[in-house]
Amino acid sequence: MTDDLLWPAYTGPDDLADIEAVPLEARGLPGSTYALLARAATRWPGRTALTVLPEAARWREPLRRTFAELLADVHRYANALRALGVRRGDTVALTAPNCAELITATLAAQLAGIAAPLNGNLSRDHLAGLARRSGARVLVTAGPELAPDTWDAARALAADGPLEAVLALRPTGARGAPAPLPGIDGVRVGYLEELAAAEDAAAFGGDPPAPSDLAALFHTGGTTGAPKLAAHTHANQVADAWMLAADSWFDDDAAVFAALPLFHVNALVVTVLAPLFRGQGAVWAGPLGYRDPALYGAYWKIVEHYRIAAMSAVPTVYAVLAQCPVDADIGSLRLAAVGASPLPGAVRDGFQAHTGVPLVEGYGLTEATCASARGFPGAPRPGTVGQRLPYQRIKAVRIGADGAWRDLPAGETGVLAISGPAVFPGYVTGHDGHGPVLDGLGALVDGWLDTGDLGSVDADGFVHLAGRAKDLIIRGGHNIDPAVIEDALLAHPQVTGAGADGRPDARAGEVPVAYVTLAPGAGVTGPELRAWASERITEPAAVPKAVTVVDALPLTDVGKPYKPALRADAARDELLGALDGTPGVHDVETAVHDGSVTAVVKVSAPADQTAVEAVLGRYALGWRLEVTP
Known part of the structure; x- marks a missing residue:
């Protein structure tokens, strides 16, 4: 040669x-x-x-x-x-x-x-x-x-x-x-x-x-x-x-x-x-x-x-x-x-x-x-x-x-x-x-x-990238690119990392939420960051329903954002809130497989399983009940 x-x-x-x-x-x-x-x-x-x-x-x-x-x-x-x-x-x-x-x-x-x-x-x-x-x-x-x-x-x-x-x-x-x-x-x-x-x-x-x-x-x-x-x-x-x-x-x-x-x-x-x-x-x-x-x-x-x-x-x-x-x-x-x-x-x-x-x-x-x-x-x-x-x-x-x-x-x-x-x-x-x-x-x-x-x-x-097909947040049939939310939050001077994903929603299928990490000594709160993002995101449907401050965002071993962990956490928070007060429910575990959320709801016998099933049936996700002492 x-x-x-x-x-x-x-x-x-x-x-x-x-x-x-x-x-x-x-x-x-x-x-x-x-x-x-x-x-x-x-x-x-x-x-x-x-x-x-x-x-x-x-x-x-x-x-x-x-x-x-x-x-x-x-x-x-x-x-x-x-x-x-x-x-x-x-x-x-x-x-x-x-x-x-x-x-x-x-x-x-x-x-x-x-x-x-x-x-x-x-x-x-x-x-x-x-x-x-x-x-x-x-x-x-x-x-x-x-x-x-x-x-x-x-x-x-x-x-x-x-x-x-x-x-x-x-x-x-x-x-x-x-x-x-x-x-x-x-x-x-x-x-x-x-x-x-x-x-x-x-x-x-x-x-x-x-x-x-x-x-x-x-x-x-x-x-x-x-x-x-x-x-x-x-x-x-x-x-x-x-x-x-x-x-x-x-x-x-x-x-x-x-x-x-x-x-x-x-x-x-x-x-x-x-x-x-x-x-x-x-x-x-x-x-x-x-x-x-x-x-x-x-x-x-x-x-x-x-x-x-x-x-x-x-x-x-x-x-x-x-x-x-x-x-x-x-x-x-x-x-x-x-x-x-x-x-x-x-x-x-x-x-x-x-x-x-x-x-x-x-x-x-x-x-x-x-x-x-x-x-x-x-x-x-x-x-x-x-x-x-x-x-x-x-x-x-x-x-x-x-x-x-x-x-x-x-x-x-x-x-x-x-x-x-x-x-x-x-x-x-x-x-x-x-x-x-x-x-x-x-x-x-x-x-x-x-x-x-x-x-x-x-x-x-x-x-020009527009996100992963599996990362799209689909709110009532409306496709939302997580990067739109993440870029808005990262523009805040106290934010060092941001990850947006979908949280299950009984009416819209899913809604956007976000997780952020902050610079040392930062005092900004989640609600304040949500207000910040709402002023900078031109697409109203993409404004996150909630912004949660965390110590670290989940990553793979080579430093890639690990979105399934965010999606699973958001699903767990949503289901815990929806099931709050339902007799016999004492925990929810969630996981994401190939982009789909599955939930295991742990209930005590004699729990009112019918009431639990009625709540879970509102969401587009897989679930099962696990009876535990």
């Missing part, structure tokens, strides 16, 4: 047409994530690839690996997995906080077989379900030094499931001999680094993966229900990483800061694979990543010390950083990328005013590998999440009652759909003799991915 073809000029939205004049197939992209790593190790063998902090408080004590050393480590780990019987269609599950060994193990799993990164903070039932669905034969997990709770969960998983090996990881920079690991009947247990120590570091002993081979199985965010397991091919990951690396804003020696967990696609594609294309180094935070309170006190010093040029995080991280005094020279930081959830205008303005660093939005989802649109520091388009990436297509469609799609013209809002080289081949639904069995489960239609997001695409390919 030639650099002329690999690196077109790409600094602004006007470059898109010229880039796409050359077919993607002609650009000579590596055929797999392994080929991408081998290319980097050949071109820049002595350059630092990884700088991994053991923890935020010890940010001056990193472990460093060059590109050549990283490739050698991946060879050893992949050969160790192969010695355990892992082949191309076999899955290696990985569940651990970020550490140096996890980065290597993830790349090695994609070389030897298929990687399945799992969020160790999921419930044990969810974790066990995902592990079974992945078909994993080997589990790479945090050892007792790194994360004792994760190690305990992994041992329980191995005791109950069909795993053949459990391989433990040690903390970054761990010294001395590790503690012996207790055995598990019928399962090989050991430390991955010890197992791999004697393996060949010069080459992989098996056949390298092809572009169409599966590289990974990533579970979806689970923000609207139970997570699914989405498959990525090597071609998916390499293409999407190249689309991001093609950005002409950064030199080859630019450093990228990485702190999102490796079970999230952003961490792998944006901060592992994309830097490999140009030989850029990645500076990795400790195992807690952005969830480590100590990171924020040292963050600007870390930027100065390691000359960080770019970072990637979610809006909640930037909201916190906007409150951290800039106590260092952060002139190296030229770009802060934000995604995973909509960026409130107040967060964007606050961070940029505080730091002088542009916040550049992006848009993507696991089913499209990672990124499908991104903005440009030198050509901001307020109100958008960026322009579609090269070779990807994004359109808005209206889906009829019969399931038929109708393409909408530029600027008209509908359900967003994506096609192109980053769209996944399907969800894992089972296994056969060759590996995972995949099915689009209705999300794939003639090569197009139904994102479930509402939005529009303008004539220049810029995407």
Whole structure:
């Protein structure tokens, strides 16, 4: 491949047409994530690839690996997995906080077989379900030094499931001999680094993966229900990483800061694979990543010390950083990328005013590998999440009652759909003799991915989000975008976070309510914030019926707003109020599954169940009674 073809000029939205004049197939992209790593190790063998902090408080004590050393480590780990019987269609599950060994193990799993990164903070039932669905034969997990709770969960998983090996990881920079690991009947247990120590570091002993081979199985965010397991091919990951690396804003020696967990696609594609294309180094935070309170006190010093040029995080991280005094020279930081959830205008303005660093939005989802649109520091388009990436297509469609799609013209809002080289081949639904069995489960239609997001695409390919289809508040048939409410509340100087959702209503089906977090020392009340919002929301139906002040908004482990928890809380409050005074009712539990609220009303015998049922029957939700002493 030639650099002329690999690196077109790409600094602004006007470059898109010229880039796409050359077919993607002609650009000579590596055929797999392994080929991408081998290319980097050949071109820049002595350059630092990884700088991994053991923890935020010890940010001056990193472990460093060059590109050549990283490739050698991946060879050893992949050969160790192969010695355990892992082949191309076999899955290696990985569940651990970020550490140096996890980065290597993830790349090695994609070389030897298929990687399945799992969020160790999921419930044990969810974790066990995902592990079974992945078909994993080997589990790479945090050892007792790194994360004792994760190690305990992994041992329980191995005791109950069909795993053949459990391989433990040690903390970054761990010294001395590790503690012996207790055995598990019928399962090989050991430390991955010890197992791999004697393996060949010069080459992989098996056949390298092809572009169409599966590289990974990533579970979806689970923000609207139970997570699914989405498959990525090597071609998916390499293409999407190249689309991001093609950005002409950064030199080859630019450093990228990485702190999102490796079970999230952003961490792998944006901060592992994309830097490999140009030989850029990645500076990795400790195992807690952005969830480590100590990171924020040292963050600007870390930027100065390691000359960080770019970072990637979610809006909640930037909201916190906007409150951290800039106590260092952060002139190296030229770009802060934000995604995973909509960026409130107040967060964007606050961070940029505080730091002088542009916040550049992006848009993507696991089913499209990672990124499908991104903005440009030198050509901001307020109100958008960026322009579609090269070779990807994004359109808005209206889906009829019969399931038929109708393409909408530029600027008209509908359900967003994506096609192109980053769209996944399907969800894992089972296994056969060759590996995972995949099915689009209705999300794939003639090569197009139904994102479930509402939005529009303008004539220049810029995407305007209008919320999640499942997040819409439907009041008496009137669709309300929660962002309208959230933006109004976030404009208040004492509000640091806002989440709006629907509360069940006996007459309107549901009505909007909101939850907010406040700055330290703030004294504004919920009723005062409701009055504030009513003056700024032009749509009367969207004015929240109530605003509740909370200590923290519910988030997923990567910092995405977790709307089901808000909806469940609002439903519980409504039902408790409606049932107040009804004999025998002593509690209500609520949950949200796939966007629908279900309630369990606990009643005492002899409760007047008829009266309870009469109240519950007014609401459009699922419910059942549970008689308790």
